[in-house]
Amino acid sequence: MDGDIVPWEKATIHVMTHSLHYGSAMFEGIRCYKTDRGTMIFRLDAHIKRLFRSAKIYEMEIPFTSEEIVKGIKSLIVANHIEECYIRPIVYYGSDEVGVNPKGNKVHVSVAMWPWLPYLGEDGLRKGVRCKISSWSRIDQRSLPTMAKAAANYANSILARTEAQKLGYDEAILLNTNGFVTEGTGENLFTVRDGVIVTPPLSAGILPGITRDSIIQLGRDMSYVVKERNISRGELLVSDEVFLSGTAAEVTPVREIDNDMIGSGSMGPTTEKIQRKFFEIVRGKDPKYFKWLEPLK
Ligand SMILES: Cc1ncc(COP(=O)(O)O)c(C=O)c1O
Structure with a gap:
């Protein structure tokens, strides 16, 4: 202190x-x-x-x-x-x-x-989590800047996460006031459809996640097409795969949204490859990304 x-x-x-x-x-x-x-x-x-x-x-x-x-x-x-x-x-x-x-x-x-275990659970990490589209909208950027990781923003996250968990879901996904997908209450969101990885842009009103930025970079390094563009609610539901990213949640697949199965209802092949690479990187198994690891001395 x-x-x-x-x-x-x-x-x-x-x-x-x-x-x-x-x-x-x-x-x-x-x-x-x-x-x-x-x-x-x-x-x-x-x-x-x-x-x-x-x-x-x-x-x-x-x-x-x-x-x-x-x-x-x-x-x-x-x-x-x-x-x-x-x-x-x-x-x-x-x-x-x-x-x-x-x-x-x-x-x-x-x-x-x-010490903190995976935020959405070990099971969630392997099998995927169940999400609810929140009845709360993500904070409008005319009201609060989502670029800032400010405690105030988490009042919005608290409402959405509490609602989702009360109804038996693991996590909420928030739409913005224009109806586009933004993020989870403490994670960014990615979709995969026809082999293309898509994530909402910062202008949708999201926190500029560092895991998100890492996934964009490593996804491209793995020869995936990774796009930052708006995602509609309908598009989300017809994605082959959806996953969440964050320091706490790491790379967590989403297997259901509002009780509708996403893809096959388990971790999809692209999510699995991204997740595996992510853990290799953070655990120092890939020299190409040593630049992202800061030693204690
Ligand atoms: C609202 C929100 N979005 C996204 C993220 C993911 O950001 P990062 O990958 O930097 O942890 C977090 C967690 O910090 C968050 O609270």
Whole structure:
């Protein structure tokens, strides 16, 4: 917390923290994986860059440099003796002043980490998950910028995910206010039809996912045609394959949407190849992508 290593139970903040009241926190979700060359952090630079961009959108001045935050994350992994974990940096306003305008509050930076299994379950990773098209629309970009990974955006995700799980689904897929597909509540979305991989563009109102960016690159390296364009709800249902991507969810196939089977109802061949390559890369098995792995020292 602000540069100090604090025991988990002592890592507390005041109840009047601005970001608790108004959602004015920016955060990241990063994973590190065990490899033959030791623990490696996946695309750390890209995550830190996104954190600073999120803060810029909200005119939030982070009182540490990227290098200092990187150093803090690495030393915390070492101090915790963790080989594989999920890393959660968060930038938030303190409790100096009450009121919506945050400017009178100090900006704080904390990093937490914990071992986290695949977010949509081991079973989901292998067999696919069941999704519901949410009755909630994805936040309109005239209201909140989806480019920023801001805590406030997750109120929209909470509504959609709670609804989906209450109705027995694993995850929600949100359409935007124009009816186009955007993303899951914490994952980007891809479809495969006739061998072509398609994912919604940033302009659809999605978080610029780092896993998404990695899949676009590795998909093209694997000679797939990968397109960023709008996807309609109907097109989604006639896809041969659908999968979700994210730091927490990694590469998770979708086997059903609103009780309609997608493709054969199990992980499709393209998803399987992308998923296999993704895990090879993060576990340091493909030298071509060593550039995406950040060692602890
Ligand atoms: C709404 C949303 N979309 C997409 C993603 C995937 O982004 P990334 O691959 O950078 O984890 C996340 C997770 O961070 C998210 O919360």
